Amino acid sequence: MGQAATMPRKTSQRYETIITHIRAAIQDGTYRPGDELPSEAELCQQFDSSRGPVRQAMSLLRTEGLISTGRGRRSTVLTTAATGTFDSILSISEWLVSLGKEPGQRTEWIARRPADEITAQHLKVTEGEKVVSMLRLRLADDEPIAVERIAFPAEIGQHILDFDTDSGSIHRVLLDKGVDFESITRTVSAMLATDEDARLLGIAPGSPLLRLGLVASDKQGHILEFADYRYNAEDLAMHLNSVRGTPTPAWLAPHEGVSDDLPAS
Amino acid sequence: MGQAATMPRKTSQRYETIITHIRAAIQDGTYRPGDELPSEAELCQQFDSSRGPVRQAMSLLRTEGLISTGRGRRSTVLTTAATGTFDSILSISEWLVSLGKEPGQRTEWIARRPADEITAQHLKVTEGEKVVSMLRLRLADDEPIAVERIAFPAEIGQHILDFDTDSGSIHRVLLDKGVDFESITRTVSAMLATDEDARLLGIAPGSPLLRLGLVASDKQGHILEFADYRYNAEDLAMHLNSVRGTPTPAWLAPHEGVSDDLPAS
Numbered sequence: 001m002g003q004a005a006t007m008p009r010k011t012s013q014r015y016e017t018i019i020t021h022i023r024a025a026i027q028d029g030t031y032r033p034g035d036e037l038p039s040e041a042e043l044c045q046q047f048d049s050s051r052g053p054v055r056q057a058m059s060l061l062r063t064e065g066l067i068s069t070g071r072g073r074r075s076t077v078l079t080t081a082a083t084g085t086f087d088s089i090l091s092i093s094e095w096l097v098s099l100g101k102e103p104g105q106r107t108e109w110i111a112r113r114p115a116d117e118i119t120a121q122h123l124k125v126t127e128g129e130k131v132v133s134m135l136r137l138r139l140a141d142d143e144p145i146a147v148e149r150i151a152f153p154a155e156i157g158q159h160i161l162d163f164d165t166d167s168g169s170i171h172r173v174l175l176d177k178g179v180d181f182e183s184i185t186r187t188v189s190a191m192l193a194t195d196e197d198a199r200l201l202g203i204a205p206g207s208p209l210l211r212l213g214l215v216a217s218d219k220q221g222h223i224l225e226f227a228d229y230r231y232n233a234e235d236l237a238m239h240l241n242s243v244r245g246t247p248t249p250a251w252l253a254p255h256e257g258v259s260d261d262l263p264a265s
Numbered sequence: 266m267g268q269a270a271t272m273p274r275k276t277s278q279r280y281e282t283i284i285t286h287i288r289a290a291i292q293d294g295t296y297r298p299g300d301e302l303p304s305e306a307e308l309c310q311q312f313d314s315s316r317g318p319v320r321q322a323m324s325l326l327r328t329e330g331l332i333s334t335g336r337g338r339r340s341t342v343l344t345t346a347a348t349g350t351f352d353s354i355l356s357i358s359e360w361l362v363s364l365g366k367e368p369g370q371r372t373e374w375i376a377r378r379p380a381d382e383i384t385a386q387h388l389k390v391t392e393g394e395k396v397v398s399m400l401r402l403r404l405a406d407d408e409p410i411a412v413e414r415i416a417f418p419a420e421i422g423q424h425i426l427d428f429d430t431d432s433g434s435i436h437r438v439l440l441d442k443g444v445d446f447e448s449i450t451r452t453v454s455a456m457l458a459t460d461e462d463a464r465l466l467g468i469a470p471g472s473p474l475l476r477l478g479l480v481a482s483d484k485q486g487h488i489l490e491f492a493d494y495r496y497n498a499e500d501l502a503m504h505l506n507s508v509r510g511t512p513t514p515a516w517l518a519p520h521e522g523v524s525d526d527l528p529a530s
Contacts, residue, residue, distance in 0.1 A: 033486050052316075052321075060328060063514065083513060084515050086508070186507070188504075192473050220299065238517050239453075239516055239517075240451045247350060249349075250504065251349040252503050
């Protein structure tokens with residue numbers, strides 16, 4: 001059920017092994033909020049590691065908001081909160097599986113067609129260039145959870161044109177084809193349900209929606225995907241942890257340019 | 266105007282110095298998206314550092330979503346996006362200053378009163394225990410930007426009862442009093458403007474709002490503050506960066522328990 005079974009993994013570095021063990025021990029309750037972790041020296045011994053990887057692991061756990069660290073004292077566990085893995089951010093299917101729910105989908109349409117202005121700007125292609133776009137209702141245990149609007153440049157989208165998009169995760173297909181998803185920027189905003197959103201989600205038009213815009217890139221910064229997910233705000237919320245001394249990879253910013261425009265559907 | 270001038274800072278460690286320099290070079294355009302950073306060996310030389318701090322700095326910049334790293338290749342800049350500093354997350358005043366805007370506020374009321382059920386649960390105090398709570402309209406360049414509802418346990422709130430809450434940042438006052446803010450958990454959701462929200466923000470009731478719930482704790486995990494910020498969704502959005510291999514300190518989760526209830530106002 002975990003992501004290890006379904007998504008490719010890279011070889012772990014030493015600090016990643018340490019992080020994985022400590023994160024698991026926090027999540028299974030071995031360490032609880034307020035508990036102190038073993039000292040740096042003890043962790044070095046436990047993981048047969050030099051200080052570098054242990055310190056790197058502590059820095060990253062601090063960045064995640066899981067622990068508080070400080071010179072001359074032991075690290076303290078702050079929260080048991082789970083963090084978002086890359087795959088569960090990229091793929092609603094992966095996210096639902098991580099919640100113990102059965103992912104499902106009902107494709108409204110999928111099309112290969114010329115990019116409209118907004119889609120072209122987000123995908124950084126020329127307006128009128130062919131892209132593959134899709135509208136799906138996503139289900140969690142057979143209940144509507146999100147309206148998914150997604151667009152891919154043609155060379156990425158071609159991989160899913162002959163895939164049955166009702167049958168499972170398109171990101172699973174794309175990863176299998178070697179598409180190299182490396183970074184994701186999300187924009188979280190609020191909006192009122194349109195008639196189409198409301199019909200698909202089974203709620204009243206004008207209900208509040210939590211909206212996640214998503215742009216995914218490869219290592220060279222090429223745009224691989226532009227997506228718009230709309231969730232009934234009654235169903236869920238986004239949670240973020242921040243710890244003093246560590247920048248949080250999230251920021252609240254006034255709207256500007258086209259980044260928050262609706263994709264055409 | 267930066268945060269260094271107005272908020273206390275801890276002594277920097279070596280990797281923090283490296284991060285600060287590289288982040289500044291990305292933000293001022295010295296390095297642009299797609300550019301490669303100097304090699305690890307070059308960075309060691311440039312910062313007169315061993316490999317440990319350089320690697321730690323690269324890990325954290327990767328966690329922020331600013332760069333992509335990989336074995337056997339140079340790190341690549343992914344985005345110029347700013348990240349949220351702890352002070353700009355804690356304090357709307359600091360956040361507005363970082364945007365080049367003039368922060369302002371208009372206090373509707375401030376009260377020392379018994380905690381209602383919801384406030385008690387969030388602050389982890391007993392229902393009926395005295396807390397200090399407040400409703401303020403926050404302004405950016407004299408325009409409404411957010412409705413702020415905030416509650417403090419009595420021992421924290423006492424510091425602001427004799428402060429003119431129209432005159433500036435209450436977090437500035439609390440930090441000066443030695444209140445040790447260490448970690449923040451935020452909940453981002455969507456809602457419709459209530460009549461009170463609409464009146465304060467100067468928008469129509471039922472307009473979509475982006476809502477940020479905030480719980481701040483000290484190093485020991487004691488709750489210092491519970492706040493509810495509501496922004497006109499037309500004005501702004503939250504942005505998040507995620508990079509493969511690095512957990513993001515944010516996760517989307519179904520509502521459960523009381524965590525998303527409205528605080529009494």
